[in-house]
Amino acid sequence: MSEGSTSKDVLSRGPLARDQAFSISVAPMMDWTDRHCRYFHRLLHPMAVLYTEMIHANAVVKGDREYLLGFDASEHPVAVQLGGNDPQLLAEAARICEDFGYDEINLNIGCPSERVQTGAFGACLMSEPERVARGVEAMKKAVSIPVTVKTRIGIDDKDSDEFLLSFISAMEGAGVDKLIVHARIAILAGLSPKQNREVPPLNYARVERMRALFPKVPMVLNGGVTAIEHIAHWSEQFDGVMIGRAAYQNPWLLAEARAWQEGQPLVERSSVINQFSSYVHKQLERGVRLQSMTRHIQGLYLGQPGARAWRRYLSEHSHLEGADADVLEQALAKVDRF
Ligand SMILES: Cc1cc2nc3c(=O)[nH]c(=O)nc-3n(C[C@H](O)[C@H](O)[C@H](O)COP(=O)(O)O)c2cc1C
Numbered sequence: 001m002s003e004g005s006t007s008k009d010v011l012s013r014g015p016l017a018r019d020q021a022f023s024i025s026v027a028p029m030m031d032w033t034d035r036h037c038r039y040f041h042r043l044l045h046p047m048a049v050l051y052t053e054m055i056h057a058n059a060v061v062k063g064d065r066e067y068l069l070g071f072d073a074s075e076h077p078v079a080v081q082l083g084g085n086d087p088q089l090l091a092e093a094a095r096i097c098e099d100f101g102y103d104e105i106n107l108n109i110g111c112p113s114e115r116v117q118t119g120a121f122g123a124c125l126m127s128e129p130e131r132v133a134r135g136v137e138a139m140k141k142a143v144s145i146p147v148t149v150k151t152r153i154g155i156d157d158k159d160s161d162e163f164l165l166s167f168i169s170a171m172e173g174a175g176v177d178k179l180i181v182h183a184r185i186a187i188l189a190g191l192s193p194k195q196n197r198e199v200p201p202l203n204y205a206r207v208e209r210m211r212a213l214f215p216k217v218p219m220v221l222n223g224g225v226t227a228i229e230h231i232a233h234w235s236e237q238f239d240g241v242m243i244g245r246a247a248y249q250n251p252w253l254l255a256e257a258r259a260w261q262e263g264q265p266l267v268e269r270s271s272v273i274n275q276f277s278s279y280v281h282k283q284l285e286r287g288v289r290l291q292s293m294t295r296h297i298q299g300l301y302l303g304q305p306g307a308r309a310w311r312r313y314l315s316e317h318s319h320l321e322g323a324d325a326d327v328l329e330q331a332l333a334k335v336d337r338f
Pocket of ligand 1: 027028029030031032053054081108109110111150182197222223224225242243244245246
């Protein structure tokens with residue numbers, strides 16, 4: 001990205017000149033990227049890879065599969081993120097997810113929560129690369145779809161290129177199909193998961209060095225990608241970017257990314273909402289609560305005139321007795337006044 005370029009400049013440059021395989025993905029986010037959220041994101045970007053919230057392999061094997069794994073056909077390409085550390089259990093869960101129709105199995109090696117540490121999975125597994133490699137190998141044997149790993153760049157005092165290098169070597173040896181690297185370490189003691197996304201500084205330089213050292217491992221950069229300029233910048237080096245909080249809080253970024261990738265004009269926010277409204281209508285008939293769908297669209301007008309009125313109308317009306325998909329149309333009418 002040249003200094004001083006704006007999102008308008010970048011958008012006006014048109015479609016990606018290089019490798020069209022560059023992917024945009026929306027990060028797995030617990031409590032956020034449920035199936036309703038993913039449906040909404042799909043309307044904004046037709047090719048972005050959408051990730052589920054993390055699901056423990058044990059839950060996949062023993063739990064209510066339709067509830068945990070069900071998704072709408074329009075969500076493809078959709079990846080399921082698994083948590084766990086037992087290769088056989090992971091392989092069994094991966095097989096079930098493949099049968100369910102998922103396009104990718106992703107293993108979580110980045111979550112620092114205490115609950116996850118007690119279960120000895122997530123970020124703490126970075127210090128057991130051989131175990132993770134066995135998990136990846138077992139899953140790869142069990143399924144024919146890609147098996148990928150989402151990792152941090154280190155944990156606690158294991159904050160060096162050497163540590164990450166040996167982890168990635170083990171993943172490469174296990175045949176990982178793609179590595180998603182969240183460009184900050186995880187601090188396992190004393191920080192909450194939220195602080196672990198803010199306090200350890202982003203260290204892009206380390207990920208760039210890994211990119212150069214492992215040219216054959218498809219690598220996706222994650223962490224702090226919040227603008228179209230960032231996406232354009234990282235597309236020069238990486239096979240993709242994964243967007244987390246910005247995609248949720250400012251979902252319009254996905255529409256901008258699509259316009260940039262395809263060289264197409266931006267769609268209208270209202271037409272996205274009209275499409276989402278048909279979905280909401282069908283889901284309400286199945287007993288889904290309106291609020292559990294409208295909560296994901298609150299950020300659609302971020303930074304636009306009427307953004308406050310939009311958010312306010314949705315939050316004040318979605319939970320009311322008898323509220324239905326008309327709430328979306330009424331909220332749009334509020335924005336139209338600005
Ligand atoms: C609410 C929330 C929940 C998250 N849950 C998960 C998760 O289940 N699995 C995971 O690998 N990362 C999880 N993350 C981390 C994101 O996937 C991502 O790595 C992180 O937010 C950094 O990317 P960003 O700067 O684009 O937000 C979560 C992040 C947030 C904000």
